[in-house]
Amino acid sequence: MNRRFDPSGPLRGSLRAPGDKSMSHRAALFGAMCDEPVRVTGYLEAADTYSTLNAVRACGALVEEGADRGTLTIRGAGLRAAAEAHIDVGNAGTLMRLAPGWLAGQPGGEWSFDGDASIRRRPVDRVAIPLRQMGAWIETTDDRFAPFTVHGMPLRGIEYELPVASAQIKSCVLMAGLLASGTTTVIESEPSRDHTERLLARAGVRITRDGDRIELTQHDELELGDIHVPGDPSSAAFHIAAAILVKGSRIVITDMSANWTRTGFVRIAERMGAVVIGDLEKPNPGTIARDEPVCEVDVASGPLKGTTVEPHEVPLAIDELPLVALLGCFAEGETVVTGAQELRVKESDRIATVVDGLRGLGAHIEATEDGFVVTGNGGLRGGTLEAHGDHRLAMLGAVAGLASRDGVEVVGMDAAAVSYPGFESDLASLLKPT
Numbered sequence: 474m475n476r477r478f479d480p481s482g483p484l485r486g487s488l489r490a491p492g493d494k495s496m497s498h499r500a501a502l503f504g505a506m507c508d509e510p511v512r513v514t515g516y517l518e519a520a521d522t523y524s525t526l527n528a529v530r531a532c533g534a535l536v537e538e539g540a541d542r543g544t545l546t547i548r549g550a551g552l553r554a555a556a557e558a559h560i561d562v563g564n565a566g567t568l569m570r571l572a573p574g575w576l577a578g579q580p581g582g583e584w585s586f587d588g589d590a591s592i593r594r595r596p597v598d599r600v601a602i603p604l605r606q607m608g609a610w611i612e613t614t615d616d617r618f619a620p621f622t623v624h625g626m627p628l629r630g631i632e633y634e635l636p637v638a639s640a641q642i643k644s645c646v647l648m649a650g651l652l653a654s655g656t657t658t659v660i661e662s663e664p665s666r667d668h669t670e671r672l673l674a675r676a677g678v679r680i681t682r683d684g685d686r687i688e689l690t691q692h693d694e695l696e697l698g699d700i701h702v703p704g705d706p707s708s709a710a711f712h713i714a715a716a717i718l719v720k721g722s723r724i725v726i727t728d729m730s731a732n733w734t735r736t737g738f739v740r741i742a743e744r745m746g747a748v749v750i751g752d753l754e755k756p757n758p759g760t761i762a763r764d765e766p767v768c769e770v771d772v773a774s775g776p777l778k779g780t781t782v783e784p785h786e787v788p789l790a791i792d793e794l795p796l797v798a799l800l801g802c803f804a805e806g807e808t809v810v811t812g813a814q815e816l817r818v819k820e821s822d823r824i825a826t827v828v829d830g831l832r833g834l835g836a837h838i839e840a841t842e843d844g845f846v847v848t849g850n851g852g853l854r855g856g857t858l859e860a861h862g863d864h865r866l867a868m869l870g871a872v873a874g875l876a877s878r879d880g881v882e883v884v885g886m887d888a889a890a891v892s893y894p895g896f897e898s899d900l901a902s903l904l905k906p907t
Contacts, residue, residue, distance in 0.1 A: 488724075498565070506549055511547045660686050667734045667762075729768055744780050746777045833856050
């Protein structure tokens with residue numbers, strides 16, 4: 474599906490971004506791991522997160538959808554009683570990398586995983602390697618890809634240093650540690666999203682953090698009660714970027730996650746000169762919080778200057794780095810992103826697709842091995858941008874069109890439904906005269 478986005482007038486008004494995708498995946502999985510019912514509010518209604526609901530149903534959980542949108546009750550199979558199943562992850566990389574952590578430690582069970590063409594290009598060896606060290610039996614395609622099979626085995630705790638800062642690998646190992654004998658320790662050189670740690674702490678798990686070391690021990694059962702999923706900062710970031718770039722704009726994002734491990738893009742945008750006001754959580758990497766803070770964010774347009782995004786900032790803004798490239802097109806001077814090689818194994822090679830896509834719209838942008846360099850040249854001409862089946866690239870094209878001189882046609886706009894089915898209607902609501 475192609476869609477054209479023409480230069481627009483100011484964005485005005487307020488909206489709530491859809492439920493946080495990372496938290497929705499985890500709410501479904503942890504709900505399935507609990508013995509008592511878990512009520513979830515704000516759950517993201519999108520293709521990726523419905524793949525996770527279907528996966529936990531296949532593993533024996535009952536999922537009751539409430540009358541209110543995004544409201545669920547999950548009656549779990551329990552930590553050690555998942556039913557054998559074939560799991561179709563669709564396009565959901567988070568599901569593909571987290572669920573094996575729960576299932577690998579259930580002796581006698583067998584679970585097969587597969588997904589779409591994009592998923593079959595995304596490496597699963599990064600979770601298979603530590604799980605095998607814990608005693609898991611995992612058969613992968615070509616030693617690193619889906620389809621793959623998890624055979625449940627007794628697990629033992631290990632100390633594992635993450636080769637890259639990744640909340641998905643970290644979460645998988647910690648979830649496996651719940652079923653493993655002894656102590657499981659994960660060492661991360663840079664902080665990454667911490668939703669899993671917060672949920673584990675809330676569920677009664679004894680989990681501690683000392684510097685870059687996160688530790689937990691085997692646990693019998695989880696109990697969570699209610700989980701509220703706030704608005705997704707990664708989805709809100711597209712509206713935030715549009716309001717920054719389109720002159721005269723001012724919008725408010727309500728009920729957005731203020732978790733400091735999720736608001737790296739806002740901090741980068743502020744450094745570039747953007748006017749973004751909100752009560753965001755302050756970084757506190759030495760502790761594990763139990764709750765997920767929420768906030769209201771007020772955004773206004775304004776001039777930008779280039780910046781450098783260092784490797785330690787990348788894990789906390791990984792999904793929004795394409796938007797940093799877009800802001801750089803309109804900023805004075807150079808915008809440089811380094812240490813972002815992880816972008817090459819997302820739904821597309823996001824370094825290549827973002828660079829090619831923005832260059833086709835008139836940007837002065839060059840790819841590097843681990844990022845890109847943008848030289849601001851006063852904005853974008855416009856043209857055509859191919860989404861390559863990547864939901865974030867599709868939404869990037871839409872925002873670029875609003876801020877461009879001639880407009881942008883996005884080829885494959887339907888990819889946005891993977892994480893944000895209502896993106897176009899929400900964006901249109903901010904463009905109506907007020």
